[in-house]
Amino acid sequence: MLTRIGSLHAVPVYGVEALRQIETAAAQRLPAHTLMQRAGAAVARLAQARFPHARRIVVLAGAGNNGGDGLVAAIALQRAGRDVRVFACGGETLGEWACRLPPDAAWAWTEALAEQLPCSVANPDDLPDADLYLDALLGIGLRGAVRDQTARLIQKLNARTDAAVLSVDLPSGLDADTGIAHQACVRATATLSLIGLKPGLCTGPASHLCGELWLDDLDIHSGAERALPAPDATRLGADLIRPLLPDLALAAHKGKRGDVRVIGGAAGMTGAALLAGRAAALLGAGKVFVCLLDTRAPAVDMQAPELMLRPADALLEAIGDKTCLLVGPGAGLDEASRACLARALASTAPLVLDADALNLLAANDHASTLQAALRQRRAITVLTPHPLEAARLLESTVQAVEMDRLRAARDLAARFACWVVLKGRGTVIASPEQNVWINATGNGLLATAGSGDVLAGSVAALIAATGQASAVLAAVWLHGQAAERYAAKLGPSGMTAAHLPKWMALSWADLMAAHSAPAQA
Ligand SMILES: NC(=O)C1=CN([C@@H]2O[C@H](COP(=O)(O)OP(=O)(O)OC[C@H]3O[C@@H](n4cnc5c(N)ncnc54)[C@H](O)[C@@H]3O)[C@@H](O)[C@H]2O)[C@@H](O)CC1
């Protein structure tokens, strides 16, 4: 079934190894070329529905099965009356290119010849004009950086900013597992992912090149459930998030909602802890206590007088059973901060560690002691690193983390036996059991100082209310959804971190309203 991928429904995500298993199993039980027929038909259907006015269509076909999908789509589009040309890439001559085609694609080529499809060997310097380009150069068979003629063709294609590009399976040049592009990569208007959604379309530095995301499972799931491998991750959707949110209106009194205690805000960084505290309050925490490590900080937050500002000693004592601790926003790296972290790690309360708490864990004279205490915790523990903090904790580099975000999140969750929220485009969440989710919401408006503090405070509030670590998924989804809602309503600028909690609350309300709306007849 052809589906537009948005943020409403959770979708399983499969890496290349799992996709190859699915493909092999299906090929064994279906008549020859069935999958390629279905793939090409799906591409042609989407091309016509999404680009109804595209008359001249150029199909860029590589020498693999991705090219085969393109050929099948080309035949269907020509039959539908479009002016179609195939530009074959991956050989000096058409004959050389055709000789390279694997069996399914070779079958598609014989069909194309029978259909008298206009076809020429690709000359990147002579890319024909078109209303729509079908990018069928490279799919999940990509190995390393795109080479030679294909790389040059991609550069020429990307220079045609006036024409639409529909990528088949993946934007050519994008690594399906990691979302990185070594060198050349197609910038697509839309991508139709085949069989399953790939991690590289959801997270990673080049994942945004897919444009609008569509999926066709090629009916692979019907009757084959038992043969399907487990997904590598789940892309988050509103349907998965809704049941994770607490019903605050049902809380009998404020003591039932759960409390948050924030520890951070050293001199010059008090705002970070206050942002986290305000977010926790707006996301429904019954009581929010904030310890500012700056000894000269004011005793009340006049913008948010509901926050209770207390000394660190008071915050780390007599912790109730519905309390979540948050350590790190603006905490600094000095001895006072380290001592608070050590005490929080020793507590039996759920604990969220962000910012400087993560830096203390990574690089401090006491790092190994702190890390041992982290591993020994039995209560819910969540780390919320951005890529640099993750790199420090993994003793790696930002580049290495970004080259494989799923692996980095999984590695951190395994190393410290806790939940990990690896932030950035397509935030990746990993549980200690090595389950992985990829967030579907958010935009560049979140790339503003303090938005991480808001996320950490929200995570703490939802864990306090629900007692469930999986509430992190809801906090991450709402945080991204808030930025999208803001952009849709007020445009691409003007949002600061302080605005976020209110928009998160509105997104929460939307989610509940959608849930309670009567079903359409
Ligand atoms: N076999 C089947 O039945 C199906 C295949 N499908 C399609 O087949 C694709 C996978 O097909 P393949 O495994 O043939 O692989 P691809 O077609 O994705 O890529 C292989 C081709 O790309 C070239 N290539 C690889 N790395 C390169 C690089 N760095 N620079 C330049 N050229 C490079 C190879 O020499 C080969 O010609 C999927 O993405 C999907 O589009 C789908 O239609 C589903 C069914």
Ligand SMILES: Nc1ncnc2c1ncn2[C@@H]1O[C@H](COP(=O)(O)OP(=O)(O)O)[C@@H](O)[C@H]1O
């Ligand atoms: N381009 C983007 N798309 C989606 N989310 C983003 C983007 N850039 C940043 N974010 C989100 O913004 C937040 C930034 O957090 P962080 O880097 O800790 O900021 P700070 O330390 O300033 O609070 C994270 O939740 C991150 O996932």
Ligand SMILES: [K+]
């Ligand atoms: K492609």
